[in-house]
Amino acid sequence: MTTRTQTPVEREELISGSEAIARACALADIDVVTAYPIRPYDTVMQFVSKLIADGELKCEFIIAESEHSQFEIVKHASAVGARTFVGSSGVGWFYAMEAIAVTAGLRLPVVAMVGNRALDDPGAFGCEHNDALAVRDLGWLLTWVSSGQEALDTALIAWRVAEDPRVFLPCAISADGAFLTHAQQMVRVPDKGLVERFLPPYRRGEFQLHPDNPITIAPQVNEDWLMEMRKQSDAAMRRARGVIVEACDAFERVFGRKLTPFVEEYMTEDADTILVGMGTLAMPIKVAVRRLRAQGQKVGFLRLKWFRPFPVEDVQRVLSRAKAVGVIDRDYSFGSPFHSGVLSHEVRSALYDAAARPPMVSFVAGLGGREVTQPLATEMFTIAGQVARSGRSDNETYWIGVRGKQS
Secondary structure, three states: OOOOOOOOOEEEEEEEHHHHHHHHHHHOOOOEEEEOOOOOOHHHHHHHHHHHHOOOOOOEEEEOOOHHHHHHHHHHHHHOOOOEEEEEOHHHHHHOHHHHHHHHHOOOOOEEEEEEOOOOOOOOOOOOOHHHHOOOOOOOEEEEEOOHHHHHHHHHHHHHHHOOOOOOOOEEEEEEOOOOOOOEEEEEEEOHHHHHHHOOOOOOHHHOOEOOEOOOOOOOOOOOOHHHHHHHHHHHHHHHHHHHHHHHHHHHHHHOOOOOOOEEEEOOOOOOEEEEEOHHHHHHHHHHHHHHHHOOOOEEEEEEOEEEOOOHHHHHHHHOOOOEEEEEEOOOOOOOHHHOOHHHHHHHHHHOOOOOOOOEEEEEOOHHHOOOOHHHHHHHHHHHHHHHHHOOOOOOEEEOOOOOOOO
């Protein structure tokens, strides 16, 4: 009797960005997940619990008593070789900061979702990026996704990269609160057989905490060995770039879909003016690009997909050919150089040693979950276009869409 082998396939589902990452948790066969509710990230845990109840995911689902406990639990679970998932938003992410910092220092590849949210100052729950950006200097891999499909795909890549022995660093997947966490889209969900081809099991090897492998984790080293440990983490972050490229290449071989590793270019080839941003800003800015292109304006958009490791070479390659660059921050950095946002500072730094360094202007927009509408997108392109023509900016940073007197 001949048995016909079924070819693994992908199916389409109408799901939110949070649900897409929950689907990735089931496909990745995670071992331990911890939950403590804070919006808008909590929707991913609601769907994870549904998948467990429906028998589609078997794992330890631990309800913590706080965000701090959440991250402590997955930190220890990762140390003993469990594939983990956790998440939070806004001040909840900050409440877990002690555990978050230690997770990176211990080189534990925890994967977390950050449902980007303002820091409640005062009473704000809408989308901002300052929550996730707070860990940019701690050793966390940081990536921003812009669609449900990218959320699922990037989660699978996150486990593969973070758990690679050359890296062993935690990874935070940022999904814009409400705009992505709650918005439903058609997402191609792969068969688990495909994922098994792509995502190897998590193996810590000689670094696994186990009674048969007596090792010391988190010793008090201070001045004796701390600098050496920090340098090892630095080396791991540097290696992560190559591992991300490898993962994207493997993803294309397995799933048949090509993913650009670090940035997404949109009509930048001949653009005189290029705006730069992260996350779901991509949608309104792309629409503005198409409309302005129809009017004969040479404009384009560059979306950063990974913030850590920062894609210096890609940023230089794309932006060096522009006549002016505008960087859009859905965050703020009060008292900083040029009084702009975090992304703006990183782009300026990346361009500092570039052979061709176009003039640059910064924008702060969309704070507190405010929408970046077409008129606002066009306004930013207009300002950046003036910089392209004059070769300089009269104002380093513009707050876009602010009503009333600014003081």
